[in-house]
Amino acid sequence: MNLVIVxxxxxxxxxxIREKLSFPSATIGEPLSKLTSHYxxxxxxxLSTCNRVEVLAITSDIEKGTWQIxxxxxxxxxxxxxxxxxxxYVHQAEDAVKHLFRVAAGLxxxxxxEPQILGQVKDSYGYAVQSNTAGIIVNKLYxxxxxxxxxxxxxxxxxxxxxxISFAAVELARKIFGNLTGKNCMLVGAGEMAxxxxxxxxxxxxxxxxxxxxxxEKAVELVKCFCGTAIxxxxxxxxxxNVDIVIASTASPNFIIKPEQIHDVMKERRHKPMFFIDxxxxxxxxxxxxxxxxxxxxxxxxxxxxxxxxxxxxxKEAEQAETIIIDEIEKFYRWIKSLDVVPTIIALxxxxxxxxxxxxxxxxxxxxxxxxxxxxxLDAMTSAIVNKILHHPxxxxxxxxxKIEGDLYIDTxxxxxxxxxxxxxxxxxxxxxxD
Amino acid sequence: xxxxxxxxxTAVYLVATLLYSAYLFARKDRLLTIAQVAISTGFAFHTAxxxxxxxxxxxxxxxxxxxxxxxxxxxxxxxxxLLLIKYKPKVLGAFVSPFALLLLITASxxxxxxxxxxxxxxxxxxxxxxxxAFLGNAFFALAFFLGIMYIIQDRYLKSRKLKGMYFVLxxxxxxxxxxxxxxxxxxxxxxxxxxxxAIWSEYAMGSYWEWKHRQVWSLITWFLYAALLHGxxxxxxxxxxxxxxxxxxxxxxxxxFFIINILSGGAHGLLR
Numbered sequence: 001m002n003l004v005i006v007x008x009x010x011x012x013x014x015x016x017i018r019e020k021l022s023f024p025s026a027t028i029g030e031p032l033s034k035l036t037s038h039y040x041x042x043x044x045x046x047l048s049t050c051n052r053v054e055v056l057a058i059t060s061d062i063e064k065g066t067w068q069i070x071x072x073x074x075x076x077x078x079x080x081x082x083x084x085x086x087x088x089y090v091h092q093a094e095d096a097v098k099h100l101f102r103v104a105a106g107l108x109x110x111x112x113x114e115p116q117i118l119g120q121v122k123d124s125y126g127y128a129v130q131s132n133t134a135g136i137i138v139n140k141l142y143x144x145x146x147x148x149x150x151x152x153x154x155x156x157x158x159x160x161x162x163x164x165i166s167f168a169a170v171e172l173a174r175k176i177f178g179n180l181t182g183k184n185c186m187l188v189g190a191g192e193m194a195x196x197x198x199x200x201x202x203x204x205x206x207x208x209x210x211x212x213x214x215x216x217e218k219a220v221e222l223v224k225c226f227c228g229t230a231i232x233x234x235x236x237x238x239x240x241x242n243v244d245i246v247i248a249s250t251a252s253p254n255f256i257i258k259p260e261q262i263h264d265v266m267k268e269r270r271h272k273p274m275f276f277i278d279x280x281x282x283x284x285x286x287x288x289x290x291x292x293x294x295x296x297x298x299x300x301x302x303x304x305x306x307x308x309x310x311x312x313x314x315x316k317e318a319e320q321a322e323t324i325i326i327d328e329i330e331k332f333y334r335w336i337k338s339l340d341v342v343p344t345i346i347a348l349x350x351x352x353x354x355x356x357x358x359x360x361x362x363x364x365x366x367x368x369x370x371x372x373x374x375x376x377x378l379d380a381m382t383s384a385i386v387n388k389i390l391h392h393p394x395x396x397x398x399x400x401x402x403k404i405e406g407d408l409y410i411d412t413x414x415x416x417x418x419x420x421x422x423x424x425x426x427x428x429x430x431x432x433x434x435d
Numbered sequence: 436x437x438x439x440x441x442x443x444x445t446a447v448y449l450v451a452t453l454l455y456s457a458y459l460f461a462r463k464d465r466l467l468t469i470a471q472v473a474i475s476t477g478f479a480f481h482t483a484x485x486x487x488x489x490x491x492x493x494x495x496x497x498x499x500x501x502x503x504x505x506x507x508x509x510x511x512x513x514x515x516x517l518l519l520i521k522y523k524p525k526v527l528g529a530f531v532s533p534f535a536l537l538l539l540i541t542a543s544x545x546x547x548x549x550x551x552x553x554x555x556x557x558x559x560x561x562x563x564x565x566x567x568a569f570l571g572n573a574f575f576a577l578a579f580f581l582g583i584m585y586i587i588q589d590r591y592l593k594s595r596k597l598k599g600m601y602f603v604l605x606x607x608x609x610x611x612x613x614x615x616x617x618x619x620x621x622x623x624x625x626x627x628x629x630x631x632x633a634i635w636s637e638y639a640m641g642s643y644w645e646w647k648h649r650q651v652w653s654l655i656t657w658f659l660y661a662a663l664l665h666g667x668x669x670x671x672x673x674x675x676x677x678x679x680x681x682x683x684x685x686x687x688x689x690x691x692f693f694i695i696n697i698l699s700g701g702a703h704g705l706l707r
Binding site: 157172174175176177178179270271272273290293294296298302305306309310312313316320 | 461462463464588592593595596597598601602605606607608609612671672673674675676
């Protein structure tokens with residue numbers, strides 16, 4: 001199988017180059033068909049995101065194929081190849097499989113382990129299917145890649161830690177409160193980021209969301225989408241004692257929540273923990289509040305720090321993910337190399353042998369006087385004929401199945417001999433190769 | 436036989452402690468799983484140690500300081516393993532494991548011969564009193580570790596610099612709740628242990644209370660825990676404050692346990 005990936009990403013190229021090379025998804029069918037029709041590639045997939053542009057292709061000659069993809073990129077976007085070449089990376093054969101698996105699992109992303117890339121890889125495959133540039137190998141390869149990404153996600157914690165500010169806030173809330181079910185949240189000021197954080201909190205079980213805004217109407221508007229309660233801005237301090245999480249995002253130039261106030265509130269709520277998130281600049285919550293027992297205050301910079309810490313922690317999970325990928329590549333190779341050929345050969349042998357046996361039985365029936373020895377000779381002879389006839393086809397089939405045309409051979413043999421390969425046999429072959 | 440089991444137990448706990456430390460450092464789930472297997476294996480040998488010691492002496496093996504420490508260590512690990520089934524505070528093992536190890540190492544330095552009990556003290560109150568007391572202490576030990584974990588996690592969250600153990604420690608609320616729960620179980624056990632001790636004392640020596648070191652210290656510990664529970668119930672003490680107090684109370688408990696046993700040579704000096 002001659003698989004090649006040529007592309008560039010955020011590590012190898014600046015945004016100016018990446019944006020020039022990008023393929024809008026609406027018109028991606030055209031470049032895809034061009035790859036297979038004009039550039040001699042058997043199968044092709046284009047992945048184009050804001051951080052990477054990659055062409056994956058199956059080709060009969062790996063070096064020629066690589067060059068063709070480069071030429072295509074240069075021709076299609078009218079950028080001279082000399083200018084482009086320094087930014088491009090090339091992955092061939094096994095290396096390309098590894099690259100695809102890593103990309104799909106989010107290991108090659110700018111934000112390690114981010115989940116969006118898997119959706120984008122799925123889309124890129126979908127476009128190739130629509131444009132008829134995805135063949136047998138691409139089909140198998142991508143399904144395996146999705147499977148690998150899923151395995152990485154379930155077996156490592158790479159996707160777990162929060163890497164956006166609002167997710168980081170939710171995660172912190174979980175580290176403070178454990179379960180968020182039944183907790184109450186208050187938004188002081190109705191900014192977009194506060195709204196986003198509140199949404200995440202709500203989807204994690206937070207019961208009630210109160211919104212206090214200087215323009216009361218805006219608060220009313222906002223609570224509609226949360227099923228929350230709007231409260232008058234000047235009244236919000238009275239509600240604090242029932243609130244576990246406070247998100248402040250007003251445009252006020254001064255602190256609107258002060259330590260004296262919170263000291264009293266804490267007494268009233270019997271020192272149950274409170275989590276303050278201050279996403280306003282300038283800050284709205286007096287930083288002194290962090291020094292009160294059972295009060296935790298994070299401003300935007302702190303949350304940014306949490307995001308960085310989470311990312312750092314993710315890095316450790318990557319090692320484990322890489323082992324999974326190596327493991328899966330091995331499996332994939334063994335699988336793809338023989339999944340088709342093994343059941344085909346078995347079916348071919350069985351079919352021919354069945355014909356032989358039936359004909360032999362007929363012949364023997366018309367000669368009832370043959371001795372056992374004579375019968376055996378006939379049996380051996382017919383066997384030998386079948387085996388000798390099948391010898392070359394089987395040897396070639398085995399040999400060719402490792403190459404790109406292998407699928408063609410297998411397909412032809414199946415059609416010529418009208419072989420039906422039941423799912424059972426395929427599964428068996430797949431399993432024995434998987435283990 | 437019991438001696439072989441004892442050394443195997445100590446060795447396995449050492450392995451568990453190292454694995455737990457590695458887990459805290461590298462935070463790889465696989466290490467935690469292996470560490471849990473290790474501590475459970477250690478516990479099995481520990482049980483065998485206690486059982487063979489029990490058979491050899493014919494009574495609850497708590498009459499010498501060596502035996503007391505071994506028994507205390509055993510019951511703490513047992514309680515941790517029970518807690519693990521219901522509440523899954525997995526990282527707690529990283530504290531319980533070195534604690535159990537430390538108790539066993541201390542025990543190994545002490546004379547191991549079985550101390551004969553004077554016939555006057557021979558009573559079924561012995562196992563009742565001792566098991567209640569150690570079970571109570573074990574709950575307090577776990578409360579102590581949960582408190583320490585709370586203080587560490589609180590510090591991470593307050594400092595707003597998240598690293599290391601922050602990622603593996605449970606949430607503050609979980610730690611606080613478990614700490615409270617351990618106190619709620621430990622306190623009645625301690626009370627019952629003091630009462631049964633008094634009854635035993637009456638039975639053996641004809642007086643319920645003699646103001647011996649041991650009795651005074653138990654009373655002090657009892658008051659500390661009573662105050663802590665009272666504060667939690669009525670004054671809303673929780674979180675860091677409660678965690679610190681449970682740590683102080685436990686240090687007083689463990690201090691008195693060691694001081695009295697060293698002063699008296701075991702079993703509260705009732706043996707001589």
